[in-house]
Amino acid sequence: MATNVNEFGRIDTVLAAAVISTGTFDVGYPSGTSQASYQNGLAGAANVMIVNDNDRYSGAQLSVSFGASTITVTNSTGVTLAAGSRVSLMFDQVDGNNAxxxxxxxxxxxxxxxxxxxxxxxxxxxxxxxxxxxxxxxxxxxxxxxxxxxxxxxxxxxxxxxxxxxxxxxxxxxxxxxxxxxxxxxxxxxxxxxxxxxxxxxxxxxxxxxxxxxxxxxxxxxx
Known part of the structure; x- marks a missing residue:
């Protein structure tokens, strides 16, 4: 059976300051995407955050808000993300690359x-x-x-x-x-x-x- 593979927009950043659990930080949109890429049913639920190339978080461990020019990520991991941490974020788009x-x-x-x-x-x-x-x-x-x-x-x-x-x-x-x-x-x-x-x-x-x-x-x- 043919299947569609999840499409993700990825962006990497380094935290300028520590982000406590329930705290937030902002990132820009991944290349080739904008707020419209994630509005009106186009945002998936399988967002992923990888910290320092080691710790992987997904699902209820982070929440995402797609603003006009930036994406706000809420840290719901239960731990503080240290200043200087390397963070890779993958924002899920709905399955299917064909219109x-x-x-x-x-x-x-x-x-x-x-x-x-x-x-x-x-x-x-x-x-x-x-x-x-x-x-x-x-x-x-x-x-x-x-x-x-x-x-x-x-x-x-x-x-x-x-x-x-x-x-x-x-x-x-x-x-x-x-x-x-x-x-x-x-x-x-x-x-x-x-x-x-x-x-x-x-x-x-x-x-x-x-x-x-x-x-x-x-x-x-x-x-």
Whole structure:
């Protein structure tokens, strides 16, 4: 059976001062990562701290808070980490290095009122929704039309992730319209159903596009 291997961001530091048990210290983000790499369901629970290339701590022995520019680590080991200690930290990211893309063709003129555009699609994937876009395949030419698209898992709307379609922005051919930032309620299980909803509709006369949902798997989805 194929398996996904945990992805970790690693950073090494030397403690400038002693850190008592329950004390904290800050580090920068590992190369190639940022706060966004660990938000909205993308942070794993298997963080690891190795002190002086010898003592290994994980699980409840440390807790991690991902700030805007630094990561705050709480020492819950029960011992004081001495000043000058060499500390290696590995911050867990969700399993799976491959994104999965779901694509749904949409005819804008068929959206005449608020309601589902796609209803109860079953991705069969345990993961988090990272992104939501609309790519124009037939431009809109009639002015003053609009609709907003959002995602729903089961009966709960994804927080954020709204695409505001208008006559002005649904052109030219090939334009990609990104949703607002997705900030929560975006976790899928293998049994989840996913819907695309329309709201605030002033019906379009023409135009087509493809809605794309980007999912990051959070565990092995292979058999």
């Amino acid at each position: 999965i893309f779901l694509n749904f063709p949409i005819q804008l003129a068929a959206i005449t009122a608020a309601g589902d555009v796609v209803t109860d699609f079953s991705p069969g994937i345990a993961g988090v929704i990272e992104d939501f876009t609309f790519t124009v395949t037939t431009p809109v030419t009639t002015a003053a039309k609009l609709a907003s698209l959002n995602l729903e898992i089961g009966t709960t709307n994804v927080t954020g992730g709204v695409i505001a379609l208008t006559s002005a922005n649904s052109t030219p051919l090939g334009k990609v319209l990104k949703a607002t930032a997705i900030t929560g309620a975006n976790v899928l299980t293998r049994t989840s159903v996913l819907s695309v909803e329309a709201a605030s509709v002033t019906a379009f006369a023409e135009g087509q596009g493809v809605v794309t949902v980007k999912i990051r798997p959070t565990r092995d989805n292979s058999y």
